[in-house]
Amino acid sequence: MIVELGKYAVPVLSAWAISLALIVALVVQTLAASARARRDLERVEPPRKTQQESRRG
Amino acid sequence: MSLWEYANPVKFMRLSGAVLPWVTAAAAVTLVGGLIWGFSVPEDYKQGATVKIMFLHVPAAMMAINIWVMMLVTSLIWLIRRHHVSALAARAAAPVGAVMTVIALVTGAVWGQPMWGTWWEWDPRLTSFLILFLFYLGYMALWAAIENPDSAADLTGVLCLVGSVFALLSRYAVNFWNQGLHQGATISVAPGDRISSVYSYPLYTCMAGFFLLFLALLLVRTRTEIRRRRTAALLAREVRG
Numbered sequence: 001m002i003v004e005l006g007k008y009a010v011p012v013l014s015a016w017a018i019s020l021a022l023i024v025a026l027v028v029q030t031l032a033a034s035a036r037a038r039r040d041l042e043r044v045e046p047p048r049k050t051q052q053e054s055r056r057g
Numbered sequence: 058m059s060l061w062e063y064a065n066p067v068k069f070m071r072l073s074g075a076v077l078p079w080v081t082a083a084a085a086v087t088l089v090g091g092l093i094w095g096f097s098v099p100e101d102y103k104q105g106a107t108v109k110i111m112f113l114h115v116p117a118a119m120m121a122i123n124i125w126v127m128m129l130v131t132s133l134i135w136l137i138r139r140h141h142v143s144a145l146a147a148r149a150a151a152p153v154g155a156v157m158t159v160i161a162l163v164t165g166a167v168w169g170q171p172m173w174g175t176w177w178e179w180d181p182r183l184t185s186f187l188i189l190f191l192f193y194l195g196y197m198a199l200w201a202a203i204e205n206p207d208s209a210a211d212l213t214g215v216l217c218l219v220g221s222v223f224a225l226l227s228r229y230a231v232n233f234w235n236q237g238l239h240q241g242a243t244i245s246v247a248p249g250d251r252i253s254s255v256y257s258y259p260l261y262t263c264m265a266g267f268f269l270l271f272l273a274l275l276l277v278r279t280r281t282e283i284r285r286r287r288t289a290a291l292l293a294r295e296v297r298g
Contacts, residue, residue, distance in 0.1 A: 003097055008106040008171060015167040016096070019113045019160045026156045026274065034277050037284040044291045 064140035066283050073276045081273045088266030094259035101256070110168040112260060116267035118161035121189065124154035124271060125217070125224035128196075132214035142279065144210035145286065147217065148200050149278030153271055155193035162186060182239040185227040192220035206286065 005012050062068055095112030128147040135144035165183065166176045177183065196216055203209035252260070 004100070005106040005109075006100070011167045011171055012106050012109050015110045015113060015164045018163050018167075019117070022156050022160055023270070026153065029152075030274050030277050030281075034281045037281045037288070041284045041288045041291075044288055044295070 061138075061140070064134075064138075064142050066142055066287075069142050070280060070283060073280055077273065077276050077280075080269060080276060084266065084269035084273045087262060087269050091259055091262030091264075091266040095263050098256055098259060104172060107168050107171055108256065110164050111256070112263045114161055114164040114168060115260060116264045117157045117164065118186070119264060120267050120271055121154055121158040121161050121186070122224050122227055123268075124150050124157060125189065125192075125220060128154070128217050129221045129224075132210075132217040135210050136214045141210075141286070142283065144206075144214070145282035146275065146279045147213070148210075149282050150271075150275055151193055151197050151200070153274050153278070155190065155197065157267075157271075158186065158190040158193055162190065180239050182227055185223050188223045189220065189227050192216070192223060196220065 092112065096109055098109065098112075100106050101108035128150050131143040131147040131150075134140055135147070162183075165186075169178070170176050196213055199213050199216055200209050203212060251257075
């Protein structure tokens, strides 16, 4: 697929690059914060075993 | 079963954990598909290739306003019914809304330069959108500045009510004042000029993709806020002995 952008290549590509970079940064920040919060919580409150795990000992 | 049951953090975590993989998969497929479709549309006879910017600008602007409205609803639930999950959901949504506002402002400026001959104009819609962005920043700063989470939720809830004026203004400014540069709604049920289906279908797909992306991020971020709150509560209990 070849997309012709003509004389507007710079504005189109810069708008797309900035937007996609912002979306990727937001997703990465969200996942990193989520992993950190999960780790912090597990440090003070280890995850409880499920009933099946408890039966297995 | 009542909707309010999900204001219970344990039930919210259970439900959100179950739906999150599906929402994430739907967001990824819809967003990637919509963006590829939008990037490959033919040039518009007036705007040329800059029409491709619309597939980012319109969904981002739509989400910037709607996320604030969602924050307004959850803030009202907090202020009226004191459900902690709703206050945390409002807090979790704010950074996503701020990023959507930046995308709308930047893509609008980049599109405006070749089409209007200017990056920026103190047009009613553009100005109210800039103020909406400042409200997003103020909202996040206020949450970060106040130590007591309930007081922070109260004050940010009130700020959200005030900011809603600008969220609505940025949506309807074009209808209130006609002197602005910004054109009217891209999608409308009113009779008149309609966007061609060549552009409208990928645009609808991008809008759905942005909405699903927001939903997935909102669920992850709200779960993060609940875990942080739980960690803080357990640590405080340990300190008290």
